[in-house]
Amino acid sequence: MLESHNMQATLTFYTEILNFTCDAKLDDLSWLSLSKDAVEIMFCIPNEHRNIPKPIMSGSLYIKTNEVSSLWESLKDQCEICYPLEDFDYGMREFAIYDNNGYLLQFGQDL
Template structure:
């Protein structure tokens, strides 16, 4: 196996409604759009060192709907405050809860149906 240096991981997610996705992440979650194509077929977002990219379906990957078997887990130091802000603006997967594994967290769905979890160590 060859060796290489991995610098970072940036999720590239597919969206069938790019304008709504851009609005959700910038308006509701407070991300900044760092770059986008003029036709809005792709854009890149960032917030506090986190990067996410979104693209329209294309010939290389064209799923009938947005699909991800896992979730995006975002650690924060203000999970309770974030819950209070988001709970009435988003579809909830599970509410703010303390877990035996030492995390206080909640989960929402974005406008594409992707699961976003937010957690803080207890």
């Protein structure tokens, strides 16, 4: 469960840019669930139990795909880039972007 201070922007980013489907959401947009292929992500607004001023995460979300090159071509001009498409010595072709909340999303494919 990831937090977002702007759920409408999050819904738009994931559905219109990353082509996720919104599977469920509360009417007030305080929670939503998104999916694409085998990936599922949930977001919620900050609440009294966990009220952090800015969403933080010490890591990233790593999404494996069989179409990393075409995904890069479709996203590279629409997102804030962390690093561009690259082949790595550890056997992956990958790139990374930031979502509208600042979360790091890495997309990779086995070489």
